Amino acid sequence: MPPLSNRFVERTYSGGGWLVRINDGVAEVIINRPPLNLITLEMRRDLGRIINELEQDGNVRVVIFEGSGDRAFSAGGDVTEFLNTTPTELIDWGRTIEAVENLSKPTIALLRGYVLGAGTELALACDIRIGTPDVEIGLPEIRLGMVPASGGLTRIVKALGGALRARYYLLLGRRIKAEEALQLGLVHEVVDPAKIHDRVMEIARDLMSLSPLAIKALKEAIRLIQDSPMDVGFDIERKTFALLRYSQDFQEGIRAFKEKRQPKFQGL
Numbered sequence: 001m002p003p004l005s006n007r008f009v010e011r012t013y014s015g016g017g018w019l020v021r022i023n024d025g026v027a028e029v030i031i032n033r034p035p036l037n038l039i040t041l042e043m044r045r046d047l048g049r050i051i052n053e054l055e056q057d058g059n060v061r062v063v064i065f066e067g068s069g070d071r072a073f074s075a076g077g078d079v080t081e082f083l084n085t086t087p088t089e090l091i092d093w094g095r096t097i098e099a100v101e102n103l104s105k106p107t108i109a110l111l112r113g114y115v116l117g118a119g120t121e122l123a124l125a126c127d128i129r130i131g132t133p134d135v136e137i138g139l140p141e142i143r144l145g146m147v148p149a150s151g152g153l154t155r156i157v158k159a160l161g162g163a164l165r166a167r168y169y170l171l172l173g174r175r176i177k178a179e180e181a182l183q184l185g186l187v188h189e190v191v192d193p194a195k196i197h198d199r200v201m202e203i204a205r206d207l208m209s210l211s212p213l214a215i216k217a218l219k220e221a222i223r224l225i226q227d228s229p230m231d232v233g234f235d236i237e238r239k240t241f242a243l244l245r246y247s248q249d250f251q252e253g254i255r256a257f258k259e260k261r262q263p264k265f266q267g268l
Contacts (some may be wrong), residue, residue, distance in 0.1 A: 034069035048096035066110035076117025094150030100125040121152035140173035211249035212267040
């Protein structure tokens with residue numbers, strides 16, 4: 001993996017609907033349509049392009065998703081476009097959000113205010129979710145005569161441990177406040193608004209100190225194991241360990257432990 005640079009890069013997509021900032025190994029992907037940060041169809045298409053570019057960028061080690069302003073991460077998709085979509089567009093509707101979950105680099109969702117519909121689907125596709133006390137997360141699509149269709153229905157059923165609990169939130173289109181979301185595991189930490197950016201960057205720096213090769217392997221193992229029988233999961237984790245055993249990062253980790261120093265991982 002190429003060495004990290006100190007370069008600062010800023011790019012816009014979808015006419016400014018997405019703002020991507022890359023600095024010191026961290027990419028911040030900002031939904032830039034305040035105050036509600038509604039996600040348009042064009043933005044959905046461009047999200048796939050953004051994810052592909054970040055996957056290929058060897059300087060990027062951690063990706064943070066956030067919304068512009070303090071009112072919303074994203075209050076959902078732009079529903080005014082829904083009646084004008086083609087069957088092909090509907091089939092591809094959620095694939096770009098799947099790409100977020102499949103990104104080999106760790107992802108963090110920095111959540112403020114409304115996290116609804118497509119905003120919830122994007123947040124649930126991230127590895128780690130950190131929110132402020134005013135967060136309201138939910139999938140209210142049923143109240144518009146529709147259902148979530150960008151992975152949110154599946155992800156929230158799995159996140160809540162099955163259909164029994166999920167039915168209550170999905171059938172009522174119920175919004176879940178921050179503390180309840182924390183208890184349910186939909187949010188991992190609730191942090192004071194003045195401190196949330198620092199906390200997210202602290203987590204990002206911690207992730208950057210780890211082996212990118214091991215993180216990539218771990219993310220893939222988790223994805224495969226989550227729906228597998230126990231014996232299949234055991235087999236996947238043993239084989240993942242065995243593959244990492246012959247990496248330079250594995251050897252560096254053991255040496256650093258023995259020498260009582262911080263490891264210097266290279267992703268090899």
